[in-house]
Amino acid sequence: MEEKLDLSLPCCQHLLSAILAMEPSDCLVSLARACGGGSITDQVQQFIWDHFLSVPGDFHAPYLRNFLKKLITQVEFDRGCVLDHLYELYAHYMTSSKDDCLGKRDARICKRISFLFPDDCSELQSCSLSRVLEFSLQCSLNMLEGDTGCSIWPSSLFLSELILSHPELFSHKSCFEIGSGVGLVGLCLAHVKASKVILSDGDLSTLVNMKFNLELNHLNVEADLPLRNKDPSMVKCLYLPWESASESELQDIMPDVVLGADVIYDPVCLPHLVRVLAILLNQMNFCRQRASCDGPSSNIEHENGEHDHIDAIEIADGRCKVIYNDSSKCLRKEAPVAYIACVIRNIETFSCFLSLGEQANLHFVDLTDSLKPVNLLCYMQSYNQASVRLLRITFIN
Ligand SMILES: C[S@@+](CC[C@H](N)C(=O)[O-])C[C@H]1O[C@@H](n2cnc3c(N)ncnc32)[C@H](O)[C@@H]1O
Structure with a gap:
């Protein structure tokens, strides 16, 4: 019996993340190949089964069905051996998900x-x-x-x-x-x-x-x-x-x-x-207008009710800085x-x-x-x- 693929391997993590992000099936297949060193081996299929297909949870069924179809097609194309439970799950999707939301273009997915x-x-x-x-x-x-x-x-x-x-x-x-x-x-x-x-x-x-x-x-x-x-x-x-x-x-x-x-x-x-x-x-500019309207020692009121006391306004290198004092420490606001x-x-x-x-x-x-x-x-x-x-x-x- 071959060893299981380790989730901590970068290629496995990439495949896992790509499925969770609902990447297109072609991308998933290419990542699955990378996990198997070029082909979608039994180990890779088992990894996909263990992490997604055996526990689909609230996963978007049409997405999983399309991925499964692509995966099976690719393994068969490579003259590889598709795991029985993948065939069985695909058959299940084919018979049970006719009324799913694949046709609903505004369906929500996570x-x-x-x-x-x-x-x-x-x-x-x-x-x-x-x-x-x-x-x-x-x-x-x-x-x-x-x-x-x-x-x-x-x-x-x-x-x-x-x-x-x-x-x-x-x-x-x-x-x-x-x-x-x-x-x-x-x-x-x-x-x-x-x-x-x-x-x-x-x-x-x-x-x-x-x-x-x-x-x-x-x-x-x-x-x-x-x-x-x-x-x-x-x-x-x-x-x-x-x-x-x-x-x-x-x-x-x-x-x-x-x-x-x-x-x-x-x-x-x-x-x-x-x-x-x-x-x-x-x-x-707004602060400066406020400062000149309010006089040399002006305040900015924040939405939390606190006030910042403006001490000076500097313009240098085309950039403007308001130097103001929140009564406990001086702040320089770019x-x-x-x-x-x-x-x-x-x-x-x-x-x-x-x-x-x-x-x-x-x-x-x-x-x-x-x-x-x-x-x-x-x-x-x-x-x-x-x-x-x-x-x-x-x-x-
Ligand atoms: C192409 S989406 C980008 C959404 C998001 N920033 C992203 O990158 O995923 C453009 C966003 O700008 C919003 N938007 C377009 N025209 C707008 C307008 N005139 N006023 C305010 N928001 C607008 C749209 O509602 C939409 O959320």
């Missing part, structure tokens, strides 16, 4: 996204006790459902990897995301201990799904306004269509970091998106910065975004080659980190 920290990244694991960080996310099979916000797009995988690879950019900072979709970026921000996490979307069904996902991953979701946020595990979800977001509503958010993943795709929305970014990133990740699907739309941004005093730096995240999703063959561009955006005063 993907489990695992971030796998390499052994040599011990400093990254300081936020995480184990080498694997896993989030469950309810998504739609229909990519267009919820104005595209009920699917996981590549740029949010990229931003998640960025947050987990460079926690210092986000930890202890107030982070605000636009077009948050399923909420994965927010889960990573909470994991690295952002001081505040506010997610937003302009689609109500997406917002409902996002809140569901935050609760599924044991985060407390704060009710709507006012923005009072004392509990660090509390994430706030805002309904925020860019077209109707008011200047004062945006100024109230006062984030240190703005994030956006795959939000540059609809030319009609671009002027509104740029306006939202310009207001969010120009908070120093101008807010945005990290926008995107896959360029239409170069004209992307160029239009840049040109509208420049007209609105936004300054763009392409960080794609200089700030690469660690590849924490190496098992996810459907996701190509290199397809995502990363922009750093600031407001020029």
Whole structure:
């Protein structure tokens, strides 16, 4: 009797993570081959059986059925031997799942996204006790459902990897995301201990799904306004269509970091998106206006009722810093910065975004080659980190 495959082997972990993330069957088959050194051996089939097929739980039956079909076809193609219980299970699916939700394009599924920290990244694991960080996310099979916000797009995988690879950019900072979709970026921000996490979307069904996902991953979701946020595990979800977001509503958010993943795709929305970014990133101007209206010793009131006393406003290198005193210690608050990740699907739309941004005093730096995240999703063959561009955006005063 051959020994069982060990789950701690990287190839087995990749296969396990890929099935949980509901990767396409072709990807699973290629990972299964890698586990068997090129072919889907009895041991590999038994591993798949032990870990998924014998305990399907609430797994999406049509997904398992398709995977099983592909797996059996490949083993037969290789003139290998298919384990009897795999045939039996496939026959069971064929006879019992005629009325399943395969045909329902808007059916909900639950993907489990695992971030796998390499052994040599011990400093990254300081936020995480184990080498694997896993989030469950309810998504739609229909990519267009919820104005595209009920699917996981590549740029949010990229931003998640960025947050987990460079926690210092986000930890202890107030982070605000636009077009948050399923909420994965927010889960990573909470994991690295952002001081505040506010997610937003302009689609109500997406917002409902996002809140569901935050609760599924044991985060407390704060009710709507006012923005009072004392509990660090509390994430706030805002309904925020860019077209109707008011200047004062945006100024109230006062984030240190703005994030956006795959939000540059609809030319009609671009002027509104740029306006939202310009207001969010120009908070120093807002502070300065407040300071000059209120006189030299002015205060900023936070949503938690506390006041920061502004001592000075410095502008250097095109960046603005407010130096303020929270009465116990001096703080130096840097101008807010945005990290926008995107896959360029239409170069004209992307160029239009840049040109509208420049007209609105936004300054763009392409960080794609200089700030690469660690590849924490190496098992996810459907996701190509290199397809995502990363922009750093600031407001020029
Ligand atoms: C392609 S999805 C990306 C979702 C998520 N950020 C991700 O990468 O997985 C675009 C998101 O932007 C939101 N969105 C699109 N237009 C918007 C608008 N005008 N105002 C606010 N949100 C908008 C959509 O509802 C959707 O959640």
